[in-house]
Structure formats: C-alpha cells, structure tokens
Amino acid sequence: MEVTLYGLDESVYTRIVRLVLHAKEVEFTLVEADPFEGDALPEDYDLRHPFKRIPAIDVDGVRLYETDAIVHYIDATVRSASLTPADAETAARMRQLMRIVDNYAYRPLVWGIYVPLWWREGQQPSRESIDEGRHVLRVVAGFVSASPGAGFTDFTLATFYLASVLAATDSVPAGSKLIDEQPRLREWWNSVRTLPVMALTRSKHTKF
Numbered sequence: 001m002e003v004t005l006y007g008l009d010e011s012v013y014t015r016i017v018r019l020v021l022h023a024k025e026v027e028f029t030l031v032e033a034d035p036f037e038g039d040a041l042p043e044d045y046d047l048r049h050p051f052k053r054i055p056a057i058d059v060d061g062v063r064l065y066e067t068d069a070i071v072h073y074i075d076a077t078v079r080s081a082s083l084t085p086a087d088a089e090t091a092a093r094m095r096q097l098m099r100i101v102d103n104y105a106y107r108p109l110v111w112g113i114y115v116p117l118w119w120r121e122g123q124q125p126s127r128e129s130i131d132e133g134r135h136v137l138r139v140v141a142g143f144v145s146a147s148p149g150a151g152f153t154d155f156t157l158a159t160f161y162l163a164s165v166l167a168a169t170d171s172v173p174a175g176s177k178l179i180d181e182q183p184r185l186r187e188w189w190n191s192v193r194t195l196p197v198m199a200l201t202r203s204k205h206t207k208f
C-alpha cells in the first residue's frame with residue numbers, strides 16, 4: 001500500500017489522519033502542504049483538494065480529501081483492528097462525536113483559544129470562544145459515561161479526532177482549565193495524552 005499524505009505536522013486535522021495511520025500501522029510519506037504561510041501548497045494541490053485545505057491523501061492512486069472520508073477509507077481498507085464500532089448505535093455515537101469536533105469544537109478550541117495564546121503571543125481568547133469551548137467540552141464529557149464505546153473505552157476514529165483537538169486545547173492554560181472543569185473527560189484525556197502514538201505524532205507546536 002503506497003500512501004502519501006499532504007499536510008503539516010502542526011495541523012490538527014492532518015494529525016487526526018496521522019494518528020489513524022499509526023494506529024492502523026500504515027507507513028506513509030508526508031508531503032508538506034502549507035495553506036497558511038503564503039500558500040505554500042504543491043503546484044497541483046487544487047486537483048487534490050479543491051478547497052485548498054489540509055489534509056489530502058493518495059492511497060494507491062485513490063485521492064481523497066476531508067478527514068472523515070480519509071479515516072473511514074483507511075479504516076475500511078486496512079486489515080487491522082477496526083476503529084469503527086460494530087454496534088450500529090455505538091458507531092453512530094462515534095460519528096456524532098466526530099461531527100461535534102468538526103462543527104462545534106474545532107473553531108472555539110483551536111482557533112478561538114489555542115491559536116491566539118500559542119501562536120499569537122499576548123492575544124487573549126474571546127469570552128465567546130471560552131463559553132463555546134466550555135459548552136462543547138461539557139457535551140463531549142457527557143459521552144464518556146453515556147457512550148463509552150464510541151471512543152473512550154475502545155479506540156475508535158472519534159478517539160483520534162478528540163485527541164488531536166484536546167492536545168491543542170491542553171497546550172494553553174485557558175484550554176487546560178476548561179478540560180479540568182470536566183473531570184471524567186480530563187481523566188480519560190490524561191490517559192490518552194501519554195500514549196506512544198501521541199508522542200509519535202506530536203509536533204513542537206503542542207505540549208502533547
């Protein structure tokens with residue numbers, strides 16, 4: 001299997017795919033694609049990702065973009081322990097968590113809290129980001145006891161969505177504090193952040 005991943009080590013979404021590739025024990029080449037700094041994207045990148053985001057992937061000639069599509073494809077095609085629960089309801093809960101990360105967690109936690117504090121020294125997160133971040137973490141914490149198999153007691157695709165976003169969130173004091181407010185989530189995350197796969201995929205831009 002020849003796998004080329006386009007993205008950046010420090011990108012939260014690229015890391016989700018890297019985590020899944022490592023969990024599935026798939027070797028891959030990372031080709032740097034930087035949509036941030038002066039559009040340092042490979043020349044034909046718009047053919048790989050028409051919206052010029054990262055990541056994009058090439059798996060034996062199958063070109064995909066959108067992290068959800070990528071990780072489901074990897075999980076379905078690579079024969080090692082499945083990262084999708086067999087039970088339909090638990091699988092739906094896993095997808096719900098992935099969508100929650102995409103639609104409600106990534107903006108406030110990564111762009112609203114982590115980026116200003118880590119990348120833009122001196123900038124403070126807005127009150128709105130803190131409130132939204134607190135709300136989404138409370139909702140996610142509810143899944144820890146209500147749907148443990150969706151990503152907390154077993155490794156699923158949602159485990160890695162959450163791990164990548166929480167690694168950024170927990171890298172800055174305002175984010176750590178919000179995670180502390182959810183003791184069950186904090187306890188789970190503390191056990192995940194020390195896993196070898198986290199160290200393997202950590203860039204110098206996050207603590208975990």
Ligand SMILES: N[C@@H](CCC(=O)N[C@@H](CS)C(=O)NCC(=O)O)C(=O)O
Pocket residue numbers: 011012013014035036052053054055065066067068
């Ligand atoms: N819906 C996309 C989101 C990907 C995404 O937003 N990636 C960020 C980096 S973590 C990006 O490319 N940002 C560049 C931009 O917003 O222009 C996915 O699931 O892959």
